[in-house]
Amino acid sequence: MxxxxxxxxxxxxxxxxxxxxxxxxxxxxxxxxxxxxxxxxxxxxxxxxxxxxxxxxxxxxxxxxxxxxxxxxxxxxxxxxxxxxxxxxxxxxxxxxxxxxxxxxxxxxxxxxxRTEVRGVTGDTTLLGLSGPVRAESVSGSLEAQSVTGALRVNSVTGDVTVIEGAGASVRAETVSGDMVIDLDTAGLEGPPADIRLSSVSGEVAIRLPHPADARVEASTTSGSVSNAFEDLRVGGQWGAKSVTGTLGAGRGTLKATTVSGSIALLRRPEPDGDTDSTPSPAPSATGKVL
Structure with missing residues (x-):
């Protein structure tokens, strides 16, 4: 040694x-x-x-x-x-x-x-271009993952979680009060169907799905609001608990998102138009607005 x-x-x-x-x-x-x-x-x-x-x-x-x-x-x-x-x-x-x-x-x-594993208390964590399995845990620091293609598992207490151009087949994210912004870019990729599971207690959750999307969707909030950009999904509930459910495409993948008091927004990525400009579109915020 x-x-x-x-x-x-x-x-x-x-x-x-x-x-x-x-x-x-x-x-x-x-x-x-x-x-x-x-x-x-x-x-x-x-x-x-x-x-x-x-x-x-x-x-x-x-x-x-x-x-x-x-x-x-x-x-x-x-x-x-x-x-x-x-x-x-x-x-x-x-x-x-x-x-x-x-x-x-x-x-x-x-x-x-x-394999990448990160544990942090108050500092921010940035993960970029990782292709192996990734696990990140934080108490109060923010977690950002960009262009991660490996299986991603994230846990945070109060820190926000941001996934930009996520292309992995598996994403697991949990927070207590931190907001989540999950921007997925899996359209056209070969491999197993995407399996996305998100949960928060009071944090807001925004998910932007690729075009065309291919997943069974179950998203719910106990007391927060919901917004949905997909005609094929159904919004249920008017007072108290609300949900967004349905199937997009062939329904090969899975998207499950739950929050107790936070809002949930389901957004769609712009349709490919053949433009050669490779500048990525802005990621959504937890309230559905772009950043």
Whole structure:
């Protein structure tokens, strides 16, 4: 095992191949980038507080503080050891598995084809261009996933969840009070039917479906409002509980969305018109308006 104790900005290049990356930090920023190279590189540009440990144990590359354990990441709410900060960027082979745990730090993970798992307390998380299975958990930080094609599972307490151009066959998202904006772009893709399941207690939920859509739809709210852009779907209920149900296309996929007091909006993506302009259309907000 090779180990470094980092107390100042530095660059490291572990010599052995890496198949797994683990990062655990408090405050600052974490950037993980998947590359076509076979080796890993670590760059620490800012560091305050106790030393940051970087070690290579077999094929695992571990970056973090020894007193911050993966299983306790989401419980670091009342600790006094916040007087630390680090900005770290790690370039790794795109096919490896990645685990990132952050407390008060922003996390950005890009271009990973292996499994990605992120746990955060108050920092925002951005996931971009991931093709492997993804799981993200947050207490109060926002979660944004763009162009993710792997199975996506997201859990948040108060943080908002945004999925832009989601092309994975499976999306699971749960929040307590955070709003959800789910923009799906699965039309024309080969593979299993989409399985989308969303739930919130008081957060608003907006889902934009591709054209043509192909799913059985069940969306309901106990006391919120609903809006529906599809003629083939039925809106039921006038007072109290409301629902939107029906089948779009052949009904191969599944869309289930529930919220207790939040509103639900079902929107449609613009129909393809052959325009060569590849600029993506704006994503909807949780109230049905575009951002």
């Amino acid at each position: 090779t180990e470094w104790s980092v107390t100042e900005p530095t660059k490291l290049a572990p010599a052995d191949p890496v198949t797994r990356l683990q990062i655990r930090v408090v405050n600052g920023t974490v950037n993980v980038v998947g590359t076509d190279e076979s080796s890993a590189r670590v760059e620490i540009t800012e560091i305050e507080g106790p030393p940051l440990t970087v070690k290579q144990d077999g094929s695992a590359l571990i970056v973090g503080y020894d007193d911050l354990q993966w299983k306790n990441i989401l419980k670091w709410l009342d600790r006094k050891e916040y007087r630390r900060r680090v900005v770290v960027s790690v370039a790794v082979p795109a096919g490896i598995d990645v685990e990132v745990g952050v407390v008060g730090a922003e996390a950005v993970v890009t271009g990973i084809r292996g």
